[in-house]
Amino acid sequence: MSNDDDLILKVRHLSKTFDEHVALRDVSFDLKRADTLGVVGESGSGKTTLARCILRAIDPDRGGTVDFNSDQDGWVSLSSLRHKELVPLRKEMQMVFQDPYSSLNPRMTVRQIIEEPLVIHDEGNSAERLERVREMLDLVQLSQDSLTRYPHAFSGGQRQRIGIARALILNPNLVVCDETVSALDVSVQAQIINLLEDLQKTLHLTYIFVAHDLAVVRHICNNVLVMHNGVVVERGDVDYVFDHPQRNYTRLLLSAIPSPDPDVRMAPEDRTILEEPEPVANGYGLVEGPVWDDDYGLMFSDVIFGGVYSVNDSKEVEPVFEHRRGIGGMALHAEGGLVVSGKNVSLKRFGETKSILLLDRDPDNGNVGYNDLTTDTAGRIYVGSLGSSPVFDDGLEPRAGNLYVIDLDGRSRVVAEDVQLTNGLGFSPNGRVLYHSDSRRSQIYRYEVARNGDLKPREVFHEFENGAPDGLAVAEDGSIWVANAGAGGVAVIHPDGNQRAFISIPVPMCTSVCFGGAGLRTLYIVSGSNGVDGDRRGGVYRYEAPVSGLPVPVAKVEPIANLSS
Amino acid sequence: MMSDNILEIRNLGVRFRTDTGITNALNDVNFDVPRGKVTAIVGESGSGKSVTANCIMRLLQPPGEIVTGSIQFNPSRTESFDVVAIGERDPRIYDLHGGLISMVFQEPMTALSPVYRVGNQVAEAILCHRDVSKDAAMVEAHDMLRRVGIPDIDTRIQMYPFEFSGGMRQRVVIAMALVCNPEVLICDEPTTALDVTIQAEILTLIKDLQEELSNSIIFITHDIGIVAQIADYVVVMYQGRVLEIGTVRQVLKDPLHPYTKGLLAAIPGNVPKNVRLSTIATAVGDADITTPFPLKEVGEGRLVSLP
Numbered sequence: 001m002s003n004d005d006d007l008i009l010k011v012r013h014l015s016k017t018f019d020e021h022v023a024l025r026d027v028s029f030d031l032k033r034a035d036t037l038g039v040v041g042e043s044g045s046g047k048t049t050l051a052r053c054i055l056r057a058i059d060p061d062r063g064g065t066v067d068f069n070s071d072q073d074g075w076v077s078l079s080s081l082r083h084k085e086l087v088p089l090r091k092e093m094q095m096v097f098q099d100p101y102s103s104l105n106p107r108m109t110v111r112q113i114i115e116e117p118l119v120i121h122d123e124g125n126s127a128e129r130l131e132r133v134r135e136m137l138d139l140v141q142l143s144q145d146s147l148t149r150y151p152h153a154f155s156g157g158q159r160q161r162i163g164i165a166r167a168l169i170l171n172p173n174l175v176v177c178d179e180t181v182s183a184l185d186v187s188v189q190a191q192i193i194n195l196l197e198d199l200q201k202t203l204h205l206t207y208i209f210v211a212h213d214l215a216v217v218r219h220i221c222n223n224v225l226v227m228h229n230g231v232v233v234e235r236g237d238v239d240y241v242f243d244h245p246q247r248n249y250t251r252l253l254l255s256a257i258p259s260p261d262p263d264v265r266m267a268p269e270d271r272t273i274l275e276e277p278e279p280v281a282n283g284y285g286l287v288e289g290p291v292w293d294d295d296y297g298l299m300f301s302d303v304i305f306g307g308v309y310s311v312n313d314s315k316e317v318e319p320v321f322e323h324r325r326g327i328g329g330m331a332l333h334a335e336g337g338l339v340v341s342g343k344n345v346s347l348k349r350f351g352e353t354k355s356i357l358l359l360d361r362d363p364d365n366g367n368v369g370y371n372d373l374t375t376d377t378a379g380r381i382y383v384g385s386l387g388s389s390p391v392f393d394d395g396l397e398p399r400a401g402n403l404y405v406i407d408l409d410g411r412s413r414v415v416a417e418d419v420q421l422t423n424g425l426g427f428s429p430n431g432r433v434l435y436h437s438d439s440r441r442s443q444i445y446r447y448e449v450a451r452n453g454d455l456k457p458r459e460v461f462h463e464f465e466n467g468a469p470d471g472l473a474v475a476e477d478g479s480i481w482v483a484n485a486g487a488g489g490v491a492v493i494h495p496d497g498n499q500r501a502f503i504s505i506p507v508p509m510c511t512s513v514c515f516g517g518a519g520l521r522t523l524y525i526v527s528g529s530n531g532v533d534g535d536r537r538g539g540v541y542r543y544e545a546p547v548s549g550l551p552v553p554v555a556k557v558e559p560i561a562n563l564s565s
Numbered sequence: 566m567m568s569d570n571i572l573e574i575r576n577l578g579v580r581f582r583t584d585t586g587i588t589n590a591l592n593d594v595n596f597d598v599p600r601g602k603v604t605a606i607v608g609e610s611g612s613g614k615s616v617t618a619n620c621i622m623r624l625l626q627p628p629g630e631i632v633t634g635s636i637q638f639n640p641s642r643t644e645s646f647d648v649v650a651i652g653e654r655d656p657r658i659y660d661l662h663g664g665l666i667s668m669v670f671q672e673p674m675t676a677l678s679p680v681y682r683v684g685n686q687v688a689e690a691i692l693c694h695r696d697v698s699k700d701a702a703m704v705e706a707h708d709m710l711r712r713v714g715i716p717d718i719d720t721r722i723q724m725y726p727f728e729f730s731g732g733m734r735q736r737v738v739i740a741m742a743l744v745c746n747p748e749v750l751i752c753d754e755p756t757t758a759l760d761v762t763i764q765a766e767i768l769t770l771i772k773d774l775q776e777e778l779s780n781s782i783i784f785i786t787h788d789i790g791i792v793a794q795i796a797d798y799v800v801v802m803y804q805g806r807v808l809e810i811g812t813v814r815q816v817l818k819d820p821l822h823p824y825t826k827g828l829l830a831a832i833p834g835n836v837p838k839n840v841r842l843s844t845i846a847t848a849v850g851d852a853d854i855t856t857p858f859p860l861k862e863v864g865e866g867r868l869v870s871l872p
């Protein structure tokens with residue numbers, strides 16, 4: 001394979017198990033000659049284990065391969081050679097360690113330390129070796145009178161230079177730096193980083209650079225592997241990965257770096273929110289109105305192609321109702337059935353075809369219908385109307401909608417006005433605050449709720465920079481889980497208004513969420529296809545949340561009229 | 566009237582007399598610690614940060630000795646006094662260690678005993694300093710552990726430190742440091758031994774607790790990122806001297822001393838990729854950073870050691 005010539009390393013399916021513990025799981029990557037590959041991840045994520053398996057300082061599990069493009073023999077399989085056969089190749093691969101204090105033998109002089117690899121590989125006579133050591137001292141900018149001194153006489157940065165000189169004296173091609181600059185303060189760190197970069201240019205070195213300081217990695221690496229629990233969770237061009245992290249874990253790491261700019265506030269994400277959502281149903285147009293029922297499982301509607309479906313734990317989907325298109329919101333009703341919103345708000349009892357009208361189209365408002373709804377603990381329904389909706393592209397002047405409450409006696413009233421594009425609704429745990437998404441304005445409103453169900457004037461609770469807020473659900477701890485339409489996931493907002501985490505799904509159009517499953521610990525996330533005809537990228541995902549959702553809202557509103565279906 | 570500064574350090578000089586000679590670890594150190602704020606002391610290894618903290622706590626051990634200066638301490642609970650001037654047996658030393666000032670170190674196990682349960686250790690810290698019943702102390706310990714974010718406290722309170730992760734241990738140490746509601750909390754590199762993600766949690770915790778309890782904090786670190794995130798005021802030290810003092814924005818956004826400029830230029834995140842990092846030496850260039858010019862005031866609370 002001729003295009004392999006510019007590669008120096010090919011790693012395939014590398015794993016390492018210590019006793020029962022899997023420290024490294026199925027890692028594969030290519031490394032180009034003269035590149036610098038960063039390996040990042042928190043403590044225990046497997047960075048050192050990966051480095052040691054590559055260099056065969058430890059033996060990886062069977063099945064994984066490491067191929068190395070050596071000067072001496074061309075491509076060789078490091079993972080299958082016997083230890084004796086590896087010895088000559090070791091000259092081409094070296095490691096520089098983290099701790100400048102414990103990695104140097106305190107009883108050896110600097111000359112002995114730097115010279116030792118030559119002695120081990122039986123290279124040159126004493127005079128030639130001394131000459132090489134002197135060259136190395138110049139290279140790492142240590143004075144020649146260091147030769148006869150012992151490590152304790154050097155500062156941390158100087159000791160790290162001694163370690164580098166020792167690693168480079170055999171003219172390696174591949175150098176693994178395991179946290180080489182982590183223990184040093186910025187001034188010394190800068191000297192060592194510059195030195196490594198200079199040496200790379202003059203000696204055409206390839207580096208694998210293990211570090212937990214992402215700013216350092218970004219500075220000196222071209223590519224990066226992000227490791228978590230022994231798995232490479234993300235990799236690629238370092239700038240791209242850091243600017244567009246796809247995985248929650250990468251985001252978590254990036255959010256944890258304290259910025260040296262006091263105006264850029266550190267907002268570490270919640271580390272419990274790490275697992276990826278799992279797809280449970282797909283092939284729908286625009287999925288909306290998710291609602292959990294202990295018997296039916298998760299119910300959801302397809303706004304574009306119509307119908308209400310349920311999906312159970314085994315991912316089996318059943319139709320619940322044949323229904324027209326355009327159901328935007330659903331909630332359980334105490335009498336057994338679903339309150340659905342669309343052109344109007346109505347109650348559909350399970351097993352019946354008739355609908356019972358709860359709230360008709362509001363003629364004064366010229367609205368095209370209603371969207372998300374929720375209930376308070378008393379059982380009143382809160383539902384927003386779509387003015388003239390930009391979503392349906394109906395050619396009308398965009399016109400604001402209202403927020404209505406349907407009281408227990410079936411009478412309704414407007415409780416808030418001027419909602420540009422009404423979406424998710426949810427109450428705080430004590431029921432005294434109502435959160436409400438306005439997708440057009442990219443804002444979530446916060447209303448204080450009066451005893452009779454009226455709302456005090458709203459305030460803006462959170463504003464989105466990317467995408468818009470869509471459906472939302474509130475957890476027991478008061479956190480607000482909001483589908484972030486356009487941004488491809490769910491934002492977790494704390495009651496203080498700050499975003500604490502983000503859960504990605506594989507499609508950009510995330511439309512709504514609800515809690516369900518045992519203990520309401522599963523977050524169901526639904527998605528849509530941007531309304532493009534025939535596009536069926538809408539689906540349902542589930543995700544094990546670190547908190548339980550609030551109890552599923554149940555409407556107790558008295559129906560006032562009958563509608564034929 | 567109570568001074569706005571909880572600590573006022575003047576002309577502090579410390580030297581170490583060893584076999585190999587005399588090290589002047591601190592030379593004419595002057596700075597104030599404003600009440601209810603976070604003051605960061607930043608500087609490279611060996612610049613005198615920890616020695617300064619030890620002087621404030623009266624924990625400096627021989628061969629180190631304070632040769633000049635004063636540390637005026639203005640607690641709200643008791644009379645002001647000069648920490649340097651009081652004698653070894655003065656009861657105020659006991660007050661100092663007994664809750665007026667607490668310290669959190671880099672390595673949490675230096676403050677924890679491996680053989681006692683976590684809950685008992687926190688309760689013990691309360692009993693040492695205050696006259697409350699054992700049960701009351703245990704209730705308070707529980708409450709403080711909850712505040713520092715220990716999950717599942719009823720189980721955890723019965724566990725030993727080795728059963729905790731590094732981040733959890735540091736939370737326990739912070740809980741112990743806070744149970745006596747100290748007027749000053751000194752944190753000497755409390756996150757250096759921790760992972761970035763855990764570090765972020767601990768920094769957030771310290772900041773949140775400070776806002777809640779409004780105690781005065783001295784935060785020692787060589788990480789400018791941490792300074793930027795946690796400090797209100799910054800003291801830059803170099804070779805046992807104070808080079809620059811100001812608010813965090815003044816010092817990090819508009820550094821006046823060439824050494825501070827060098828320190829900021831050496832941070833990888835502050836430099837475009839493929840551009841060589843400046844080391845402090847290159848950034849400082851010909852500027853004179855070794856002559857000990859006295860601090861001069863160049864603005865309100867803004868001091869710099871320049872001719």
Ligand SMILES: Nc1ncnc2c1ncn2[C@@H]1O[C@H](COP(=O)(O)OP(=O)(O)OP(=O)(O)O)[C@@H](O)[C@H]1O
Pocket residue numbers: 018019021022023041042043044045046047048049050212
């Ligand atoms: N020799 C060993 N025996 C048993 N377990 C090991 C051994 N070496 C590593 N492990 C385990 O493997 C996992 C990965 O460890 P590794 O040292 O690779 O992590 P790391 O990412 O380098 O962490 P750090 O940033 O702390 O250096 C850890 O859970 C560790 O405890």
Ligand SMILES: Nc1ncnc2c1ncn2[C@@H]1O[C@H](COP(=O)(O)OP(=O)(O)OP(=O)(O)O)[C@@H](O)[C@H]1O
Pocket residue numbers: 581583588590608609610611612613614615616617628629787
């Ligand atoms: N026990 C000691 N004996 C001799 N010299 C000491 C002793 N302790 C500290 N020093 C000297 O005092 C000076 C200041 O040390 P200090 O520990 O305050 O540095 P620091 O700024 O805290 O550094 P670091 O960031 O490495 O903790 C150093 O020059 C150090 O060598």
Ligand SMILES: [Mg+2]
Pocket residue numbers: 047048049178
């Ligand atoms: Mg490691």
Ligand SMILES: [Mg+2]
Pocket residue numbers: 614615616753
């Ligand atoms: Mg120190």
